Amino acid sequence: MARSTGEALGRPTDVELTRRILDATIELLAEHGYPGLRIEHVAKLAGCGKNAVYRRFADKAELAAEALRSHGEIGEMPDHGNVADDLLEHVLQNQANQVRASNGETPVGNNGWRVAFEPEVFPIIWERFFTHRRDQGIELILRGAARGELPADVDADLILDTFAGLTLFRQSIKGVSITPEQYRAMIAAVLASPPRRGDPI
């Protein structure tokens, strides 16, 4: 039936409750990790029933992915005029998203962001969040190549995967933070001898 207004019938979904559910998910994720995340605890902390959670999110993986996405920031596209500073800002934004996902309390040793790499969750969060960040990373590297800072056939994916992996392994798995200077040193090294696509095997 065609409806006169765009409004849905009946009692509207409580958007503030949605917010509380996502906040509760992030908090419990940071505390107990993904395997220890209990939907009933989320509902309890958000002050609602499991019912309200499952009406919004299909399952636990969907809930976790949306919670991460809603607490992450795509961030501004860096533009310092050189690849080194742009890339540093890019990886620091990634790191900041991880820290934010661990509830802002524990800057290191968090298990909040690790959920993003669970087999069930990664495909979802990759498609809805990481791809945007990745596109930014690709762009800032190719922009540097266009400026002549890097060879035209620079292997941008390899560079970005290197720093994504480093941050994941150190921050979320080992629970040890990376200093900006450590990032800077690795970035300087990689940009000084950039890997190229199609390097002969």
Add this chain to the structure above:
Amino acid sequence: MARSTGEALGRPTDVELTRRILDATIELLAEHGYPGLRIEHVAKLAGCGKNAVYRRFADKAELAAEALRSHGEIGEMPDHGNVADDLLEHVLQNQANQVRASNGETPVGNNGWRVAFEPEVFPIIWERFFTHRRDQGIELILRGAARGELPADVDADLILDTFAGLTLFRQSIKGVSITPEQYRAMIAAVLASPPRRGDPI
């Protein structure tokens, strides 16, 4: 009661069955991943009851960790006389262990090794396996420093974490393989401008 021989009483534990259990675990891990690993399926595939599994391993995490460890190889300590070749062999051994854990069938896109980074499993496998590999990595870098190839205060941990993270992210999470040439390019870059411990912040 003191016993005359060192032999245990009663029916001895079937060591071949232990082998079959670990093999079955690796196979099912590669196929279904850690969350999808069912102890009952392991028992079925190994041709025994759950009983026999739990007599050997305390829980699912312990089983998975031991399965990975038993299928991984510490490997020979590389010694090519230069850090670049030693480090390349080191990271290729890590990659080979990942491929082996994915049942040797799917060289890429495996989820067999990803289990090593599950919150429950990582502390166990780190202590019993990764530390040995890590010690080898530290040693070959420090050996290079002693030869004057690298500064004495080179940040060996940062270098090893970089390649550990890269392999993890690409191989186990994205499911895309890394060519030896890509490793070589990254190693060359890092060794050309090596990060140092205590770089000023």
Add this chain to the structure above:
DNA sequence: ACATTAACGAAACGGAACGTGCCGTAATGT
């Protein structure tokens, strides 16, 4: 030969957690 000890397969069990369904109630639009 016989007893002792412990591993074995099969099966039943309790507990935890996921995800669903039902109820009565609250909120909104017609």
Add this chain to the structure above:
DNA sequence: ACATTACGGCACGTTCCGTTTCGTTAATGT
């Protein structure tokens, strides 16, 4: 007033973990 939908609370079926029990089997000692 009525239809429609979200809400909290609760009970339910299902799955899987890890434990326990039972009868059987294999090795050892006397």
